[in-house]
Amino acid sequence: MVETARDDPRGRPAAERVQRPQARTTERREAVLKAAMNVFGARGYNKGALVEVAEQAGMTHAGVLHHFGSKEGLLVAMLKYRDGEEVAGVPARAQTEGPAFLQHLVDTVEENTHRRGVVQAYSVLSGESVTDGHPAHDYFQERFHILRAKIAGVLGEVSGSTDEQELIDAASSLIAIMDGLQVQWLLEPEAIDMPRILSRTIDELVDRLRATA
Amino acid sequence: MVETARDDPRGRPAAERVQRPQARTTERREAVLKAAMNVFGARGYNKGALVEVAEQAGMTHAGVLHHFGSKEGLLVAMLKYRDGEEVAGVPARAQTEGPAFLQHLVDTVEENTHRRGVVQAYSVLSGESVTDGHPAHDYFQERFHILRAKIAGVLGEVSGSTDEQELIDAASSLIAIMDGLQVQWLLEPEAIDMPRILSRTIDELVDRLRATA
DNA sequence: ACACACTTACTGACTTGTAAGTAAGTTCGT
DNA sequence: ACGAACTTACTTACAAGTCAGTAAGTGTGT
Numbered sequence: 001m002v003e004t005a006r007d008d009p010r011g012r013p014a015a016e017r018v019q020r021p022q023a024r025t026t027e028r029r030e031a032v033l034k035a036a037m038n039v040f041g042a043r044g045y046n047k048g049a050l051v052e053v054a055e056q057a058g059m060t061h062a063g064v065l066h067h068f069g070s071k072e073g074l075l076v077a078m079l080k081y082r083d084g085e086e087v088a089g090v091p092a093r094a095q096t097e098g099p100a101f102l103q104h105l106v107d108t109v110e111e112n113t114h115r116r117g118v119v120q121a122y123s124v125l126s127g128e129s130v131t132d133g134h135p136a137h138d139y140f141q142e143r144f145h146i147l148r149a150k151i152a153g154v155l156g157e158v159s160g161s162t163d164e165q166e167l168i169d170a171a172s173s174l175i176a177i178m179d180g181l182q183v184q185w186l187l188e189p190e191a192i193d194m195p196r197i198l199s200r201t202i203d204e205l206v207d208r209l210r211a212t213a
Numbered sequence: 214m215v216e217t218a219r220d221d222p223r224g225r226p227a228a229e230r231v232q233r234p235q236a237r238t239t240e241r242r243e244a245v246l247k248a249a250m251n252v253f254g255a256r257g258y259n260k261g262a263l264v265e266v267a268e269q270a271g272m273t274h275a276g277v278l279h280h281f282g283s284k285e286g287l288l289v290a291m292l293k294y295r296d297g298e299e300v301a302g303v304p305a306r307a308q309t310e311g312p313a314f315l316q317h318l319v320d321t322v323e324e325n326t327h328r329r330g331v332v333q334a335y336s337v338l339s340g341e342s343v344t345d346g347h348p349a350h351d352y353f354q355e356r357f358h359i360l361r362a363k364i365a366g367v368l369g370e371v372s373g374s375t376d377e378q379e380l381i382d383a384a385s386s387l388i389a390i391m392d393g394l395q396v397q398w399l400l401e402p403e404a405i406d407m408p409r410i411l412s413r414t415i416d417e418l419v420d421r422l423r424a425t426a
Numbered sequence: 427a428c429a430c431a432c433t434t435a436c437t438g439a440c441t442t443g444t445a446a447g448t449a450a451g452t453t454c455g456t
Numbered sequence: 457a458c459g460a461a462c463t464t465a466c467t468t469a470c471a472a473g474t475c476a477g478t479a480a481g482t483g484t485g486t
């Protein structure tokens with residue numbers, strides 16, 4: 001008994017739920033989230049309009065607001081959702097460790113070559129996120145912080161190096177290369193071979209770290 | 214005689230000039246351009262409003278449109294203007310050659326550490342530029358294309374390598390690192406030492422290329 | 427005299443968000 | 457097993473604001 005008032009009846013209900021959501025609600029919300037990826041990816045958060053998101057999800061913009069409370073709420077939910085599935089094909093939550101993780105990075109980049117929309121959404125949003133008071137600011141700040149630590153750890157394992165600063169620097173470089181290449185690739189796809197460059201860079205980086213270990 | 218209708222009476226007049234601009238016009242336009250850097254840098258192109266640009270330049274938004282014709286015209290003019298001066302302190306047009314150019318890159322990044330606004334403008338705009346039909350799309354596409362060729366050339370000179378593909382890949386990496394680091398730095402400045410990482414990367418890159426030369 | 431460098435005033439197109447209403451689903455007392 | 461009471465999942469309609477762009481006018485420099 002004790003009624004345990006579940007304050008989280010599935011997901012992150014913007015309009016506070018008291019009962020539980022209906023059967024098909026989850027998939028409807030997912031449709032909205034996917035539409036948001038499309039729209040925010042194609043036009044950016046600022047220029048992306050709720051009406052267009054709603055249209056693609058088959059409802060009105062008021063319906064979208066019913067689910068996510070505000071445009072900002074939708075963005076945040078979308079960002080979290082994206083994390084949950086990573087890139088469809090790749091195992092997502094599969095938190096690979098050690099050298100496998102570095103291969104996982106290359107695989108993901110390879111996958112991304114066939115998912116322009118995802119890459120575009122990421123590039124646009126991370127760029128926008130540095131503007132004053134952008135709703136995705138905290139998300140990207142945290143994401144980079146965690147990613148750097150994770151990659152530095154793996155690089156340490158693989159190379160045997162224990163120079164923390166150098167490991168973090170190397171991790172920062174790796175992330176920077178991946179992100180920077182995406183923008184160049186989006187603007188001139190034939191000119192940039194992302195997987196090749198990344199995999200080369202990783203090899204060099206590990207070699208360098210091993211040398212000073 | 215013959216009236217030689219000069220179709221470019223100084224600058225890029227959006228509202229087509231017939232006579233020649235007045236004395237203080239150039240500096241007024243420059244004030245607008247600088248304001249545009251501020252506003253588009255802080256808010257992005259889409260969210261940046263002409264009224265705010267105008268305010269900072271000491272006129273109304275209609276005055277800005279008088280000079281640049283449209284918001285898009287202002288952006289393009291701003292981008293060109295920025296190229297003309299690069300970063301205030303650094304010699305700008307000084308098209309350094311050879312190894313000096315690589316040092317110039319590091320110096321510029323060092324300078325940028327003290328010019329957050331410039332870095333933010335660049336990051337936001339280049340991110341936005343990949344969206345559908347963005348007015349800065351062509352600018353950044355061309356910029357990356359030229360920069361890659363330039364850097365690849367310099368790397369070839371310095372390392373002695375003649376492997377075109379490898380030189381272009383290395384150039385792409387360098388640019389990607391600089392751009393990618395900027396975003397991370399903007400989000401967490403204390404965590405990222407841009408000049409140190411860049412200069413380290415350049416050394417490694419040159420060494421690698423020299424080895425296979 | 428006439429173009430230039432603006433300003434004021436206004437329009438129209440979009441935007442996000444809210445309010446109110448409706449149909450369908452869920453829960454629960456009996 | 458049934459219906460009242462209530463929620464959820466929307467819709468239509470609207471409020472309120474923001475913004476780029478235009479038109480017409482005013483003063484000033486050459």
